[in-house]
Amino acid sequence: MARIFISGSSEGLGLMAGQLLAEQGHQVVLHARNAQRAEDARRALPAAEAVVEGDVLTIAGTRALADSLNDLGRFDGIIHNVGVGYREPRRIETEDGLPHVFAINVMAPYVLTCLMQRPARLVYLSSGMHQHAHANLGDALWTQRRWDGSTAYAESKLLDVLLAFAVARLWPSVLSNSLEPGWVPTRMGGPGAPDDMDQAPRTQAWLAVSDDPPARVTGQYFYHMRPRASNPEASDTALQDRLLDICQRHSGTALPL
Numbered sequence: 188m189a190r191i192f193i194s195g196s197s198e199g200l201g202l203m204a205g206q207l208l209a210e211q212g213h214q215v216v217l218h219a220r221n222a223q224r225a226e227d228a229r230r231a232l233p234a235a236e237a238v239v240e241g242d243v244l245t246i247a248g249t250r251a252l253a254d255s256l257n258d259l260g261r262f263d264g265i266i267h268n269v270g271v272g273y274r275e276p277r278r279i280e281t282e283d284g285l286p287h288v289f290a291i292n293v294m295a296p297y298v299l300t301c302l303m304q305r306p307a308r309l310v311y312l313s314s315g316m317h318q319h320a321h322a323n324l325g326d327a328l329w330t331q332r333r334w335d336g337s338t339a340y341a342e343s344k345l346l347d348v349l350l351a352f353a354v355a356r357l358w359p360s361v362l363s364n365s366l367e368p369g370w371v372p373t374r375m376g377g378p379g380a381p382d383d384m385d386q387a388p389r390t391q392a393w394l395a396v397s398d399d400p401p402a403r404v405t406g407q408y409f410y411h412m413r414p415r416a417s418n419p420e421a422s423d424t425a426l427q428d429r430l431l432d433i434c435q436r437h438s439g440t441a442l443p444l
């Protein structure tokens with residue numbers, strides 16, 4: 188039995204992954220942005236060990252969430268699921284001066300990775316949209332370009348793969364992988380999304396706990412429990428290091444080495 192934390196799991200794919208893991212007999216800790224969402228998550232998954240509240244829109248909120256999770260002890264696996272989607276109509280600047288898509292989709296998993304007790308496995312959710320993006324680290328915070336929600340989302344999902352692969356390279360004792368769950372009809376994906384909802388939570392749960400040899404790898408990208416080539420930029424170690432530097436400078440938190 189493994190003990191797994193899933194960020195952004197009060198609904199959608201995070202909750203579905205939690206339900207799947209609980210059905211398999213694993214201990215699951217969920218995460219919700221506020222008290223109302225936490226109560227919804229408890230009702231949806233009464234078997235959850237805990238539901239931890241924390242708003243990852245801000246660095247301070249993410250730090251507080253990491254502290255609360257560390258108080259619960261070490262996790263065997265962490266699924267970085269939290270995120271906002273591709274239909275954000277405008278750039279909303281957080282109190283840290285970050286665009287909200289970057290803050291939630293990239294900075295939150297980075298800070299949690301840095302501050303939480305190191306698990307055996309890390310899983311970062313990406314998207315097929317990352318395949319057509321460029322890292323654009325010269326303007327990662329969208330201060331120079333005209334805002335485009337779809338592009339901002341796609342870039343953030345590429346940065347999540349960069350983060351997963353950087354951690355795999357720098358923490359060789361940890362299995363760190365990324366995946367795309369498919370374009371499925373969640374609240375984020377929209378009602379017209381065509382992919383298979385049954386398959387959508389399975390890869391992240393499998394990577395978090397399975398002893399199957401194909402799941403016991405690191406620095407890989409998956410779709411429906413099969414390896415898939417990622418955007419070639421994700422394997423560029425210079426880009427990985429630039430992303431870590433950007434996240435460190437804006438969060439004041441370095442990835443422990």
